[in-house]
Amino acid sequence: MKNKKVTAIDVAKLAGVSQPTVSRVFSSEGQSVSAEKRKRVEEAAKLLGYQPNVFAQSLITNKTRIIGIVMTNLHNPFYPEVLSLFYEKLSKKGYHVLFISSASDSIEEQEIHQFIKYHVEAVIVTDALLTSSAAELFERQNTPVIYFNRYSRNSRNHAVICDNYNAAFQIGNYLVESGHRNICYISGPENTSTTEDRRKGFLDSLRKNKLKPTVIVNGNYDAEESYRVAKQVLLEHPTIDSLFCGNDISAFGAMKAVTDLGKRIPEDISVVGFDDIRMARWPLYNLTTWKQPMEEMVEETINIMLDHIGNKLDSPTTKLIPGELIVRNSVKNRSSVD
CATH class of the missing domain: 3.40.50.2300 (Response regulator)
Incomplete structure (x- = not known):
């Protein structure tokens, strides 16, 4: 024999309150129920294993949540x-x-x-x-x-x-102040606000410091593509001393390209990412990056x-x-x- 499905009426009986009170506890009107009654309802619901019917509530409140x-x-x-x-x-x-x-x-x-x-x-x-x-x-x-x-x-x-513009502007300043002069920017897909703002902020920073990027390439915010373009750029421009990557995933791909070419990070090439995902903290990467809040x-x-x-x-x-x-x-x- 199947167990009977627990309803709001069952919870109300156990908690000693009305069924509408149970409904209010599990709706956006929960704060209108006194703390003492709300506690009794929540304890009864937990004891009975009650789960409110979201769609039934939406018919009453006209809100699906x-x-x-x-x-x-x-x-x-x-x-x-x-x-x-x-x-x-x-x-x-x-x-x-x-x-x-x-x-x-x-x-x-x-x-x-x-x-x-x-x-x-x-x-x-x-x-x-x-x-x-x-x-x-x-x-x-x-x-x-x-x-x-x-x-x-x-x-x-x-x-x-x-604030992508300001973030990239500060990254540009940081690299220049750290003595970098031959900087490659591995960007993301064109025609997105994220890419446009980071690119503009970075270029304005270099312009303020009377510099130009050695080269700008599209890594598509992708590790494999960034690996490919970073390797190509480093072979074609051996004076590059730093890579600013549009996100951390791109930076991981670029770092692999650097080490595959027999170069060291950061002794030969510095790398900066963007996002500060959890992997950026791993000892394998120890990536300097911009933390998105x-x-x-x-x-x-x-x-x-x-x-x-x-x-x-x-x-x-x-x-x-x-x-x-x-x-x-x-x-x-x-x-x-x-």
Whole structure:
């Protein structure tokens, strides 16, 4: 004989409260229930193994408490770390995550129909941009969109980004002040705000110091491609003394190219990355890099989302959040040799 499914009525009986009180405890109205009653309900629910029916609640409140997240580059450890943080922090606020892995950097309308089907309350887009048709679909549904670590000029959506321009500007200054004069920049894909801002910041820094990069190549934010282009560049430009890579994954590929050519890091070639993913701290890499304030960016994204859902925002907002340079052992101070 099958066990009877535990309901809110069962929890209410055990806790000595009404069924609507149980429903409020497990909804956005939970704070309206006294601490003493809420504790009794939570203890009864735990004892009975009760799990609230999210979809039944959504019919009552007209809120699904589901947030859509779109991501493309799961090969870069930065984004799985970001996804984990979003899941953790949204769960604590009583939200559920509906995740979609997009096949390209441009999210088409057909890819996000699942979000519409489940009536998500907001959508967070990380390393991609919405096509005009996808953006219009969300607008028609009055679904707020928040870009994370990327933005689109003239967009009507919110955005939370690391201050990529200032970060790359400071990295350029750091390399020059450390005595580097022949710098190669291994960039990322063209036509993304992340790449454009980092490139502009880095070039402006060198220009301020009356320098030009020895060469700029596209590593596509990919370890294998960065390995290939770094190896080619180092063979064609033997005077290069440093590599600034658009992200840590690119830096790992470039470091492999340096050592495969029989050169030493940092004695012969200095390497700087961007992101400060966990692997950057490994003794194998000990990578000097720019730390993106991941946790602060995730929290700010959620705050903007909640403000929009709560009708506290009248227009799109963009938040620039600074990071910091993390100095490890992949850069040599060559200033005394200059």
